[in-house]
Amino acid sequence: MDDMNKYIEQNRNRFTDELFELLRIPSVSAQSEHKPDMVRCAEWLAAELVKSGADHAEVMPTDGNPVVFAEKIIDPSAKTVLVYGHYDVMPVDPREEWHTEPFEPVIRDGRIWGRGADDDKGQLFMHCKAFEAMCATDTLPCNVKFMLEGEEEIGSEHLYGFCRDNRDMLKADIILVSDTSMVSMDTPSITCGLRGLTYMEVEVIGPDKDLHSGLFGGAVANPANVLARLVASLTDENGHITIPHFYDDVRELTDAEREAFNKVPFDLEDYKKSLDIDDVEGEKGYTTMERTGVRPSLDINGIWGGYIGEGTKTVIPSKASAKISMRLVPDQDFNRIGELFEAHFRAIAPASVKVNVKFLHGGAPYVAPTDMPAYKAAERAITDTFGKKPLPFYSGGSIPIISGFERILGIKSLLIGFGLAKDAIHSPNESFGLDQFFKGIGTIPLFYKYFAE
Amino acid sequence: MDDMNKYIEQNRNRFTDELFELLRIPSVSAQSEHKPDMVRCAEWLAAELVKSGADHAEVMPTDGNPVVFAEKIIDPSAKTVLVYGHYDVMPVDPREEWHTEPFEPVIRDGRIWGRGADDDKGQLFMHCKAFEAMCATDTLPCNVKFMLEGEEEIGSEHLYGFCRDNRDMLKADIILVSDTSMVSMDTPSITCGLRGLTYMEVEVIGPDKDLHSGLFGGAVANPANVLARLVASLTDENGHITIPHFYDDVRELTDAEREAFNKVPFDLEDYKKSLDIDDVEGEKGYTTMERTGVRPSLDINGIWGGYIGEGTKTVIPSKASAKISMRLVPDQDFNRIGELFEAHFRAIAPASVKVNVKFLHGGAPYVAPTDMPAYKAAERAITDTFGKKPLPFYSGGSIPIISGFERILGIKSLLIGFGLAKDAIHSPNESFGLDQFFKGIGTIPLFYKYFAE
Numbered sequence: 001m002d003d004m005n006k007y008i009e010q011n012r013n014r015f016t017d018e019l020f021e022l023l024r025i026p027s028v029s030a031q032s033e034h035k036p037d038m039v040r041c042a043e044w045l046a047a048e049l050v051k052s053g054a055d056h057a058e059v060m061p062t063d064g065n066p067v068v069f070a071e072k073i074i075d076p077s078a079k080t081v082l083v084y085g086h087y088d089v090m091p092v093d094p095r096e097e098w099h100t101e102p103f104e105p106v107i108r109d110g111r112i113w114g115r116g117a118d119d120d121k122g123q124l125f126m127h128c129k130a131f132e133a134m135c136a137t138d139t140l141p142c143n144v145k146f147m148l149e150g151e152e153e154i155g156s157e158h159l160y161g162f163c164r165d166n167r168d169m170l171k172a173d174i175i176l177v178s179d180t181s182m183v184s185m186d187t188p189s190i191t192c193g194l195r196g197l198t199y200m201e202v203e204v205i206g207p208d209k210d211l212h213s214g215l216f217g218g219a220v221a222n223p224a225n226v227l228a229r230l231v232a233s234l235t236d237e238n239g240h241i242t243i244p245h246f247y248d249d250v251r252e253l254t255d256a257e258r259e260a261f262n263k264v265p266f267d268l269e270d271y272k273k274s275l276d277i278d279d280v281e282g283e284k285g286y287t288t289m290e291r292t293g294v295r296p297s298l299d300i301n302g303i304w305g306g307y308i309g310e311g312t313k314t315v316i317p318s319k320a321s322a323k324i325s326m327r328l329v330p331d332q333d334f335n336r337i338g339e340l341f342e343a344h345f346r347a348i349a350p351a352s353v354k355v356n357v358k359f360l361h362g363g364a365p366y367v368a369p370t371d372m373p374a375y376k377a378a379e380r381a382i383t384d385t386f387g388k389k390p391l392p393f394y395s396g397g398s399i400p401i402i403s404g405f406e407r408i409l410g411i412k413s414l415l416i417g418f419g420l421a422k423d424a425i426h427s428p429n430e431s432f433g434l435d436q437f438f439k440g441i442g443t444i445p446l447f448y449k450y451f452a453e
Numbered sequence: 454m455d456d457m458n459k460y461i462e463q464n465r466n467r468f469t470d471e472l473f474e475l476l477r478i479p480s481v482s483a484q485s486e487h488k489p490d491m492v493r494c495a496e497w498l499a500a501e502l503v504k505s506g507a508d509h510a511e512v513m514p515t516d517g518n519p520v521v522f523a524e525k526i527i528d529p530s531a532k533t534v535l536v537y538g539h540y541d542v543m544p545v546d547p548r549e550e551w552h553t554e555p556f557e558p559v560i561r562d563g564r565i566w567g568r569g570a571d572d573d574k575g576q577l578f579m580h581c582k583a584f585e586a587m588c589a590t591d592t593l594p595c596n597v598k599f600m601l602e603g604e605e606e607i608g609s610e611h612l613y614g615f616c617r618d619n620r621d622m623l624k625a626d627i628i629l630v631s632d633t634s635m636v637s638m639d640t641p642s643i644t645c646g647l648r649g650l651t652y653m654e655v656e657v658i659g660p661d662k663d664l665h666s667g668l669f670g671g672a673v674a675n676p677a678n679v680l681a682r683l684v685a686s687l688t689d690e691n692g693h694i695t696i697p698h699f700y701d702d703v704r705e706l707t708d709a710e711r712e713a714f715n716k717v718p719f720d721l722e723d724y725k726k727s728l729d730i731d732d733v734e735g736e737k738g739y740t741t742m743e744r745t746g747v748r749p750s751l752d753i754n755g756i757w758g759g760y761i762g763e764g765t766k767t768v769i770p771s772k773a774s775a776k777i778s779m780r781l782v783p784d785q786d787f788n789r790i791g792e793l794f795e796a797h798f799r800a801i802a803p804a805s806v807k808v809n810v811k812f813l814h815g816g817a818p819y820v821a822p823t824d825m826p827a828y829k830a831a832e833r834a835i836t837d838t839f840g841k842k843p844l845p846f847y848s849g850g851s852i853p854i855i856s857g858f859e860r861i862l863g864i865k866s867l868l869i870g871f872g873l874a875k876d877a878i879h880s881p882n883e884s885f886g887l888d889q890f891f892k893g894i895g896t897i898p899l900f901y902k903y904f905a906e
Contacts, residue, residue, distance in 0.1 A: 030764030091766055094663070154764050181668070195667060199765050208729035210547070210880040214648060214850030215634070217780050218692075218750025219741045221734035224775075225688065225753050232685040235678065239671075276661035281674035281805035288672045297671025300678050301768050306755035307776060311483030311607050312652050312813050313544055314778055314851075315754050315879050322677075323760060325767055327670045352734035360765050397667030398767075426768050427663040 003137040004445055008129070008438065015441070016112070016434070018048070019125045022087075023105040023114045029065060029088035029154045038065040038150045041087045045128075045148055046070065052128055053135030054146070062158035065150030069169070072135070073143045079452055080143040082172035082411065083131075084401075085124025085179065086152030089116040090426045097428035110434050117432040119425035123178035123418060124148060126437060130444035139445065141452035145172060149401075152179075155199070155361025156401040163408040174374040174451065175405055178440060180395055180417030185435065187265055188386040190378055191415035193293065193394035194402060196328030196365035198337040199301075202345055203321045203356040204230070210306075211316040221352030224305040224320040230348055231322055234298055239283035241298050241326070243344045249331045253294055261294065262287055264391055274421070292396030297327045323360070327396060334362030334400075363400015366413070374414040374451055381446035382416075385439055416447065456590040457898055461582070461891065468894070469565070469887070471501070472578045475540075476558040476567045482518060482541035482607045491518040491603045494540045498581075498601055499523065505581055506588030507599070515611035518603030522622070525588070526596045532905055533596040535625035535864065536584075537854075538577025538632065539605030542569040543879045550881035563887050570885040572878035576631035576871060577601060579890060583897035592898065594905035598625060602854075605632075608652070608814025609854040616861040627827040627904070628858050631893060633848055633870030638888065640718055641839040643831055644868035646746065646847035647855060649781030649818035651790040652754075655798055656774045656809040657683070663759075664769040674805030677758040677773040683801055683808075684775055687751055692736035694751050694779070696797045702784045706747055714747065715740055717844055727874070745849030750780045776813070780849060787815030787853070816853015819866070827867040827904055834899035835869075838892055869900065 008015075027041040028034045042065070046057040049070035057070035065088065092102040092115050100106050105114035112122065127146070134140040147170065149159045163170060180191040206223040207216075236242050253261065266289050272280060282291040291297070305320025307313035326341070328334055342357040349355045368375065370392050382390040395415075402413045418440035424430050461468075480494040481487045495518070499510040502523035510523035518541065545555040545568050553559050558567030565575065580599070587593040600623065602612045616623060633644040659676040660669075689695050706714060719742050725733060735744040744750070758773025760766035779794070781787055795810040802808040821828065823845050835843040848868075855866045871893040877883050 030766060031762065091760065091762060091764075093760070093762065097662070153766075197667070197767070199767070206728075206730060209550070209877060209882070211728070212850060212879040213750075213752045213754060213778060214650070214745075214780055215848065215874065216728075216745060217752045217778075217849060218748055219733055219735045219744040219849075220728060220730065221732075222752045224756045225684070225751075226734075228681040228753065228756070229685040229688075231678070232682040235682075275659075275664070275669075275673060277659060277673065277805060278807075279674075279804040280672055281679075281803060282672045291672040292667075292669060295671055297666075298678075299666045299670045299675045299769055300681065300759060300773075301666055301766060302759035302761045302770070303677050303681070303773060304757050304761040306753060307544065307546070308755045308757040308774075309483065309544060309546065310485065312776065312778070313483060313606075313754060313879065314650070314652070315543075316752055317755070320753075320756060321761075323765065325666060325670075325765070327667055350734060351732040352730060354731075395668065396670060396672075397665060421668065424662060426665040426766065429662070 001445065004133055004139055005442065007133050007137050008441055012438065015129050019122060020105045022121050022125060023116050024103055026103045027088050027150065028091050029151050030091050038088065042066045042068050042150060045087055048128060049146055052132035062162055064158040067159065067162050068146065068148040070146040071144065072140065074140055075143065078143050080145065080172040081448065081451065082145045082147060082170060082175045083127045084175050084177045085127065085148050086120045086150065087124065087148050088150040088153050089121065090153050094428060099429055111431040112434065113429060113431045115430055117430050118419045118423040119430065120152065120179045122432040122437060123440065126178060126418065126440035127444060130441050134445050134448065140448065142448050145170065152401065157361065159401050160404050160408065163405065167409060170409055172411055175411050175413040177402065177413050177415050178417050179399055180397065180415045181419035181421060182417065183264055183391065183393060184420065188382050188388055188390040189393035190375065190390045191395045191417060192368040192370055192392040194366040195396055195398050196332060196334050196363050197325060197398040197400055198328060198334045198341065198362040199325040199360040200338065200341055201321065201323050201358045201360055203319055205319045205354040207316065207318055210318050213314045213316045216316055220316060221350065222316045223353055224317050226350065226353050227305065227320040227322060230345065231300060231324065233348060241296065243340050245340055246337065249333065250296060251330045261394065262289060264289060264393060293394030294329055296329050296332060299325055301325050327398060328365050330365045330367055332365065334364055338362060363398055364403035366403040368412060368415060372412060377447050377450035378414055378416050380450045381443050384446050385443045457586050457592055458895065460586045460590050461894055465891065468582050472575060473558045475574050475578060476569050477556055479556045480541050480603065481544050482604050483544050491541065495519045495521050495603060498540055501581060502599055505585035515615055517611040520612065520615050521599065521601040523599040524597065525593065527593055528596065531596050533598065533625040534901065534904065535598045535600060535623060535628045536580045537628050537630045538580065538601050539573045539603065540577065540601050541603040541606050542572065542574065543606050547881060552882055564884040565887065566882060566884045568883055570883050571872045571876040572883065573605065573632045575885040575890055576893065579631060579871065579893035580897060583894045586894070587898050587901065593901065595901050598623065605854065608816065610814065612854050613857050613861065616858065620862060623862055625864055628864050628866040630855065630866050630868050631870050632852055633850065633868045634872035634874060635870065636717055636844065636846060637873065641835045641841055641843040642846035643828065643843045644848045644870060645821040645823055645845040647819040648849055648851050649785060649787050649816050650778060650851040650853055651781060651787045651794065651815045652778040652813040653791065653794055654774065654776050654811045654813055656772055658772045658807040660769065660771055663771050666767040666769045669769055673769060674803065675769045676806055677770050679803065679806050680758065680773040680775060683798065684753060684777065686801060692734065694749065696793050698793055699790065702786065703749060704783045714847065715742060717742060717846060746847035747782055749782050749785060752778055754778050780851060781818050783818045783820055785818065787817055791815060816851055817856035819856040821865060821868060825865060830900050830903035831867055831869050833903045834896050837899050838896045
């Protein structure tokens, strides 16, 4: 691996410059005005993969954003790694809280700052550069395929069909994904569990126009008050979700599992301090790690209604809305949870209002077995580069398509992420440490080597 | 009164054109970018009053928006009427729901459409034109003073000081105000009660940045969820407000009062139909008329937090806010209610969040005696023009400065409004019937005549 490490060392600056080019493309999938940026980003990546050594790379259209597919086949009988990543990023708002331009990356304090620096452009680009380094030093031991999508942050809607339509093309022994975090640089970890997701939007509709809150206040149901009441009632005083049958399919941990699970180093005081909160809050009877790792949750992701400008307006809004998402754990089914949510929300709405309930997107929870060869290979690779054996880790996040891969393609995924909590993905001032980026690039070729053995 | 009516008839079109000029000035007091429009509007009105016959008119600065003062003294020993009105208007949002431009008034279906058409430019302009008609036909029987402010919709903050500083200048026998509604054109009414108002803004602050709802969901208090829970808890299942001591000073109606009160014609089915709602909702044990007329209420006027754009964003917002106002009835004190609200909101907030509570503005409830000479004069004037004796009416709305006038100047106000519920004040598509406008202009000189007797 000496040639390899030398190659990476010699090309550090170019690798970073290239990542900056990628980060400058504002590929926000949630906002339709960025449609042209999605295509531009896909084309940039396809060209990049060919330059890095792919036999060919294609921008393949879907009914949504295109998928970048590339491959290098060294030997049909060798093992095949399918690298999955996503080139779309989250919206940047609240825009005013960014210290630098979200799409004008900068390096400060040894970190790359900008939207997508970690999630997922920084992480997928580690795979591009590791691939380039293996090709350049003639050390690639596996066939490699890349599948980079542009809709992960909005539910990967069209990637399911893409997988169904291209089963042969996508054949592989493992799907390699860097879209998760480690516990810390001192406590490396491999994500072996992901929560699922059901994302809903509700609208409460009252009078057919905004009303004067003096003339009507107290006599007409205020949709914002009703929304607050309905949403508040979805969780009880113990932090349990009140939707009937919500917990029916939740797999409870055994005592032994709980004990193992809580072994991951965790300091509650540090955690609270890092978020600037005086106390945590969650489901009674579970630790913070369990609350995000193995228990479902319900969060308002957005709420709006009435006058939200400067000063005062004495109005009863005609309607009020909320985006509400639920994180799911094995064996909850995201479609069924969506149905249960809708039925319950309609049932609890009073006759004084109408409600609209919309399913926005969803995905199933995922568990990766820690005894599969790819997991073992990753464990060895990380032990080599971090000097410590990585812990298996249950993340609270969701990558809905991961369980889709298993269902459609019959291939397991290995979640070898190099993010950290402080990267603030989805938040203003997202960042990615240069040490994380280059540690990732260094670890990936070792994974290939051990996986090929 | 024949000359007078002829004069009004002959000048109908000019009166409307002039009102349109006034309505075109976007004098939105809640939004600081309209500061120059406030001054322009005040200057326009001062010029208008001089043209109409005032001895002099001045735009008098305050620390906020200026006050227009004008007067015509016909005889120091005659009775003096002080006309109060406000030239500021409500914000126009939701902008997209307007069928025509809010500041480009049009006439359609016999009505004037535009922001301020009723509240209060249309109504104050009735007084300008009635004044002009009395001057032109040499029939003005009283001294007249005008005091037109530009901050009514944001709490009249600087008018209190203005009144204190100008007590002599403002001396009058009655304050005449058209900033209220009638029950209907068939059921004329005089407003003899107004609710008070306490308007608060609350902010719930959680983690110091937006968080990924997957990585943290279930373990960290979500400020939007907490806000919904706190706000929902401010009202119980019977529609009672739960703030301790909130009802301490509420004057309960006697059985006789309740009976009299509920005599005003009211059709619940029509009411629901006019608002397109299937059911009303309010405090248990009270009729709809009582709920708005003599009972306090609590409404969310605006709520916001998290991602409210297109699509989905899986975020735990760092903070969430709401504007919450309470309508008050005799003898509730708006400052005390503000203090009770703040103490309660802070008390119920969990340790997992911080809260900010801000008092935005307030005003006391008001009751006008139905046996004062001005009330009797208005009763006769309206009986003449509408052919029916007006009913005394308790409005749910608030004009906080009215109780201030009594406190500071020692002068009662007469609320002779010509609005209707369908004028949709504070809402998109505000309008004012030409019949209302001209009925008002015709009624006002009769009031002066009877009041002078």
